[in-house]
Amino acid sequence: MTSSLMQQTMRGPRWNRALSDPLFVLSLALQLLVVAGLVRAQTCPSVCSCSNQFSKVICTRRGLRDVPDGISTNTRYLNLQENLIQVIKVDSFKHLRHLEILQLSKNHIRNIEIGAFNGLANLNTLELFDNRLTTIPNGAFEYLSKLKELWLRNNPIESIPSYAFNRVPSLRRLDLGELKRLSYISEGAFEGLSNLRYLNLGMCNLKEIPNLIPLVRLDELEMSGNQLSIIRPGSFKGLVHLQKLWMMHAQIQTIERNAFDDLQSLVELNLAHNNLTLLPHDLFTPLHHLERVHLHHNPWNCNCDILWLSWWLKEMVPANTSCCARCSSPVSHKGRYIGELDQNYFHCYAPVIVEPPADLNVTEGMAAELKCRANSLTSVSWITPNGSIMTHGAYKVRISVLNDGTLNFTNVTMQDTGTYTCMVSNSAGNTTASATLNVSSTENSSFSYFTTVTVETTEAAHDEGHPTVQQKNGPTPSSGIWETLPPSFTTTTTTARTPLSTKATDKTYTVPVTALIDGSLNTLDEVMKTTKIIIGCFVAITLMAAVMLIIFYKMRKQHHQQNHHAPTRTIEIINVDEDCVTGGPTMEGHLTLPSLEHEHLNHYNAYKTAYNHASTINSIHSSAHEPLLIRASSKDNIVVNKDTADRCKTYEKDVDRFVRRNKGHTGLERHEGFFSIFWTSN
Structure with a gap:
């Protein structure tokens, strides 16, 4: 009835007049667009199921190869899992401005085009795990300003480049687990993720822990299922807020001293199912908030070096000492819980300082180091001249303890002068060694001296197989400035928990140690x-x-x-008599010239006139005693005495005259200009 009424109205004169009004037509068009939008907003694709007033759309297992059309603009949750989608095209979700959760996992996605997620300003969670991506689609994450969770696990991704996630700084959770083809993680891969709280790098075949320094707010780190082997100091640098660390099934064999010193907020640590046999002394001491530790399924070697762990477990987990780990060796303790071990089971001895510190003279402003090295399973701390104790991780402005126990000064001052004591500890007690640091101003000369340290080893009376250690001062200079200095090296041995006899037997070993400190060190100037x-x-x-x-x-x-x-230079060797004979012609038109030395003809390109006419033939005579005149095309000067020069000038004129007469003769090999000679009297 309503439709018939509308039809009658539209056919009436009023409707005709309304259609002639442009404003009415425009208003009607806008109303139709609104109605069409409302209809689209409330539609559901035929291959999907929708609920909650079209806000939740589920299109799983439908064999889809593309994102379906007709998804309601009110959709907040869209599930496209387990389909055959290979490419996410540009603007595939542009109209879904209210979408918060997008699930694209378990497809065949190989490529995500730049701009594929345009319009998803409110997207909170993006799931892309179990696909075929080989690279991080960084460009596609543009404008996802509210993205909190990104799931990329189990993709054939081969590398993670620098700034791979810098377009989504809002991320809180990042899942990169099971990237089994991953071979490279850049140093700057996680730059920009300052808000990240959870990171999964489990089962990625990692051989070392990547750079995690940018993750300053990280709370949870999953590293299980990798091939880490060794955990070194600094591996978790910057993770001061980390509370949970999982490293199960990571093939860890060794955890070095101070490896966990940066994890000051750690609450839970899982090291189960690894290859650990021992842990460094007091490894967990810096972890003041640690409450739960999982150490089971490791081949623990229960000896003196594990006693500290037994005491720590009794103190930290008093209600359940059997929760954590069992001894694997020796046979006498196999199967026993570590928390149940007692010090009476072992004969333990205080540690030995392998490289004790030596007195050191330095100039103000220079760097300096005091070494103190011992067994890697011991802990090392330093007592400064003012009585404060420094350990690894307890940094001062210029002074720090390095991983190997060395006390490092980056820039010494006069106030640093004093005696520093190195204390090495294990389950049996402490061993200390002292050294004096002398700082001189740049205006004074430095001094040098020798220090001899004698280490005397005395066996314990109750067990001859394990010696205790006592170290004594050796000779030091007894004159000059050094008389006022304290001993350069002192060591005391204490046994905090296991009393040891100091009664000496006949076996005594003396090991001399000589240190040369800054021999003849000059001032800086x-x-x-x-x-x-x-x-x-x-x-x-x-x-x-x-x-x-x-x-x-x-x-x-x-x-x-x-x-x-030289080869182009023409040399003429002329034999003349001693008086430079100027004899005239023997017949008209003839001139008798000196002969050429044949031996010189073999060495020089000498000039020799040649005539075919018998009337003009040269009279050749040879004399070994006649002087030689050398003439060249370069007009070399020949130095002779004055009389000889005068006679030779006359001879020269005769030669010139001879040349002019025979200028046209075919037998003359050189032109007349060649015969110019310059004579100089000496």
């Missing part, structure tokens, strides 16, 4: 002066070598040029 002199000498030698090299190449070049032009 002298060192700089010496360095400048050495550099100056080096520069001077280099310049001299360069000059000599230039001269050598110039001489070589000149020599080469002379050799190059």
